[in-house]
Amino acid sequence: MKKFLVLGSFILFACIFYQCNPTRKANAFIPVTTYTNNVHTLVMNNCAPCHMPDKGGKKKALDSYTAVKDNLPDIIKRIEMHPGEKGFMPFKRDRLSDSSIAVFKDWQADGMAE
């Protein structure tokens, strides 16, 4: 009987530990936001052609992983502004949706993986 109790509590403890382990949660359940999977399309859809030199854009190039990563704080600051504010991006267009803006912030929080 005692054996079962000891074994039972060990299994219970192991289950709780396994469930609550934060590294496991981060790896298994929340997909990490990456440039290739999440950010690239948003930049292509919203910041072209002005920031794409190969599409005739004359503004600061945001056409590569490195360029977007290096300018991320400025990008987030500008897309969080509202139309009419000085520096707002995308220039003279509608504000990005809150969920699109969140993608840039999630990417920053996740460590800006390529």
Ligand code: HEC
């Ligand atoms: C219709 C053209 C156009 C679009 C689309 C556009 N921009 Fe811009 N962007 C500009 C212009 C013009 C400037 C320079 C004026 C200014 O700084 O406010 C600029 C400047 C910037 C700068 C500062 C660059 C520097 O040289 O310091 C950043 C960062 C930026 N834009 C990010 C973005 C992002 C991110 C998007 C997409 C979400 C975007 N822009 C979409 C025209 C555009």
